[in-house]
Amino acid sequence: MMQGEQPYTPVRQARFVIVALFAGALTGIFGGLFHVAAESLVFWPAWLGRHLDGWALVVACSLVTMAATLFAAWLTRRYASEAGGSGVPEIEGSIEGLREVRWQRVLPVKFTAGVAAIGSGLVLGREGPTIHMGGSAALAAADLCKVDGVDRRALLAAGAAAGLACAFNAPMSAVLFVIEETRRQFPYSFRTYMGVFAAAIAGTTVTELISGLRPFMFIETSRAALGALPAFALLGLLLGVVGVLFNHGILRMLDLAAAMQRRVPYLWPALVGLAIGALLTLAPQTVTGGERVIAELVVATPAFSVLLFLAVARFFTSVVSYSAGTPGGIFAPLLTLATCIGLAFGMAFDMAVPGLLRSLEVTPVSFGVVAMAALFSASVRAPAVGIVLVVELTGAYALTLPMLAACLASSLVAEWLGGRPIYEQMLERTLKQAGVVPPAEVQPEAGLTADAGLRRSKGA
Known part of the structure; x- marks a missing residue:
């Protein structure tokens, strides 16, 4: 008080x-x-x-x-x-x-x-x-x-x-x-x-x-054997890298869109709309927020090559869509991208070591679910939110321990690679564009609080 x-x-x-x-x-x-x-x-x-x-x-x-x-x-x-x-x-x-x-x-x-x-x-x-x-x-x-x-x-x-x-x-x-x-x-x-x-x-x-009651993303999973934890941690290591790349892609694409807006106003959102609209017909699973795509993928898992294509395509469509300057979030696109990567990882692991996943009572779908929490953690850097959000969305309570292992690995890798939480970077970018001194850049000896930094930016 x-x-x-x-x-x-x-x-x-x-x-x-x-x-x-x-x-x-x-x-x-x-x-x-x-x-x-x-x-x-x-x-x-x-x-x-x-x-x-x-x-x-x-x-x-x-x-x-x-x-x-x-x-x-x-x-x-x-x-x-x-x-x-x-x-x-x-x-x-x-x-x-x-x-x-x-x-x-x-x-x-x-x-x-x-x-x-x-x-x-x-x-x-x-x-x-x-x-x-x-x-x-x-x-x-x-x-x-x-x-x-x-x-x-x-x-x-x-x-x-x-x-x-x-x-x-x-x-x-x-x-x-x-x-x-x-x-x-x-x-x-x-x-x-x-x-x-x-x-x-x-x-x-x-x-x-x-x-009405949602979500419609309930995914039936079973408890994975303890011996499968290293595989989930390995998935987390991979997603730590992807999370850093995703954040970097978002910020660079925002810079590109801002530069184009200064030269030719509204050209960039027009181009983005044209491209995404075409994909709605040519490759519908590469666009939209993705909740329905997740439901489709876990029910009828496509081939490994298709999953890789979807992962790469959705990475780019996500960062491009966000740069259009319209309202919209990144949680759902992140979860869908992670599902594609997780399913592909599970298939690749099963091909590399045939029969091991079956003995550990693990399916590629389990990797897809765990990947959602791990990629969220690497990008947003809020692992507890990621785990609970995925559990509430999918009902996959049995995979809580694998999610913890994957989120630990992804968060550590993202930190070691120099990545920072996406919203923290977005806020700093917005403040700098507005001429506001971010709290981290206010000198301690100046004795400025966040409010003082805002007043100083306004010439008070």
């Missing part, structure tokens, strides 16, 4: 939790409607396919996706530039006092442009928009209920957690997301921690009432 601040009595604590429930419910409304709207657009390529075929279908899909991508990029840049991309760095920066969340603009822009981008087939996840909308809805609740100071920052984080819970029906991973991902910014106390629980519960409940 800050000096001069009134003590938090049980009544005031209860009031804060009630406001957090309200913020979570608001998030659930936006998250549920967002999911319904995005899902309603998933099958438009199939509808076009009933009326067109051949190259006419390819051209039509390309034009539709290009138009949707351009619309989403224009709407974002015109009315709320901070609504582009995931939104997680914006939330973290706001909790730290370095960014401002203009919720009146972010909510409508993130919703509309996000539905257009994700529904068009771009390789983006819905968790980024729902996290950003969750934080924005929490600020709306804070303004309505006259909440400020530390409680306002805590509500922002709680709303973001509710947004993640809404996206994947994963309330426990949402709570851990605040603990791991915003550990540097979140104002911890019993009151604020309970607020995160309340928002996650309310957000998940309201979303289920609107869009």
Whole structure:
């Protein structure tokens, strides 16, 4: 408690939790409607396919996706530039006092442009928009209920957690997301921690009432023998490298898109839309967020060569789609990319040592599930969130120990290679573009806090 601040009595604590429930419910409304709207657009390529075929279908899909991508990029840049991309760095920066969340603009822009981008087939996840909308809805609740100071920052984080819970029906991973991902910014106390629980519960409940019970990614797995742990750790080593490359690819592609935007505005999102739209017909498993692709791969696992092709293709379509400047997250694309790599690794291991996996009661699908958590850990550097998120999504509780081994290996390799958490790098990039001094670059002897750094950047 800050000096001069009134003590938090049980009544005031209860009031804060009630406001957090309200913020979570608001998030659930936006998250549920967002999911319904995005899902309603998933099958438009199939509808076009009933009326067109051949190259006419390819051209039509390309034009539709290009138009949707351009619309989403224009709407974002015109009315709320901070609504582009995931939104997680914006939330973290706001909790730290370095960014401002203009919720009146972010909510409508993130919703509309996000539905257009994700529904068009771009390789983006819905968790980024729902996290950003969750934080924005929490600020709306804070303004309505006259909440400020530390409680306002805590509500922002709680709303973001509710947004993640809404996206994947994963309330426990949402709570851990605040603990791991915003550990540097979140104002911890019993009151604020309970607020995160309340928002996650309310957000998940309201979303289920609107869009139904999810996820549809349940994957049946069995407990792997202890002798298989070295194989899962080896997979983690590989994914540690992939995670660093993925983060590097995202940042470099964002730089390329920014340079092209300065030269020829909106050319880059137009090109991205054309390419992704064509792939919707020519190679549909290489595009879209990927939840349905994961379900298809684990049921009917394709050949090893096909999995390698999908892994390489989805790596590039993911980083390219994110650079278009539209709202969208990276969680779902990361999980799908990891599934392709994990399944391919399991097949390769089985071919290299025939019969060993069967004796250890392990299948390639087990490697695909474990890979999701390992790649998430290498990129986001939040292993506990990755493990719990995958378990809540797939129901693969039996693979918790292999996930721990793979996440340990992937996180260590990513660290040793000099990789850094993707959202931390995105936030620093955004702050530098805005002329704000990132906390890590403020000299200790100057005695500047994060707020002081923001004021100094504004010429205060």
